[in-house]
Structures are given as C-alpha cells and as structure tokens.
Amino acid sequence: MQDRLRQLGWREIEVVDEDLGRSAAGTVTRTGFERMVSEVCLGKVGAVAAREVSRFARNSREWQQLMEVCRIVDTLWSTRTRCTPPARATIGSSWA
Numbered sequence: 484m485q486d487r488l489r490q491l492g493w494r495e496i497e498v499v500d501e502d503l504g505r506s507a508a509g510t511v512t513r514t515g516f517e518r519m520v521s522e523v524c525l526g527k528v529g530a531v532a533a534r535e536v537s538r539f540a541r542n543s544r545e546w547q548q549l550m551e552v553c554r555i556v557d558t559l560w561s562t563r564t565r566c567t568p569p570a571r572a573t574i575g576s577s578w579a
Contacts, residue, residue, distance in 0.1 A: 484534045487563060493530065516545065523552050530559035531565070 485496050502515040522528050531553060553560055558568050 484532055486562065488530070488532055488561070491561070491566060520552060523549070523556060523558050525538060528558050532561035532562055534563050560565050 488496050499515040499519050502513040517524070519531065520526070523531060531549065550560075552558075557568075
C-alpha cells in the first residue's frame with residue numbers, strides 16, 4: 484500500500500499498525516484507530532488508506548465515524564484500487 488501511495492504522489496506516510504490482532508468486539512482499546520481518527524479530526528491527514536476496506540474499521544460504527552470525519556475535513560480515502568474524495572463517498576458504499 485505504501486508503494487501505491489507513493490505512486491499517487493504522497494511523500495509522508497505513517498503506518499498505523501499497533502491494533503493488529505485486536506478485535507473491535509468488547510472493551511478492547513484500539514489506540515491506533517483512535518489516534519488516526521483524532522489526527523484526521525485535527526486536519527493533519529490528507530488521506531486515509533488501507534489495502535482493503537475492512538481494514539479501515541472493524542465494525543459499522545467505526546466505519547461510519549471515520550467516513551463522516553473524513554467528509555467534514557475533506558480527507559481522501561484510498562484502497563489498493565480506488566482513491567475517493569470524501570464528498571463522493573456515501574455511508575454504505577462498497578469499495579471492493
């Protein structure tokens with residue numbers, strides 16, 4: 484994914500992977516996801532990218548929260564095959 488982002492012109496890429504192996508079920512704190520959402524809210528992130536849409540968030544509440552925040556602060560979303568401006572994305576959209 485980092486190579487794809489570089490091809491698209493991004494130079495500063497931060498990988499958030501401290502939540503690997505942690506389920507969103509129950510009360511497990513996912514500090515990486517929470518930090519990413521906070522940085523997006525502050526307008527410090529130009530794009531949020533993952534190799535597949537299921538990696539953005541692990542449940543529908545998180546997914547909707549991330550989509551809405553990206554839409555508000557005009558942050559792009561990207562998967563391996565698609566880069567979408569948030570204004571064109573809708574809740575429930577499929578990014579396969």
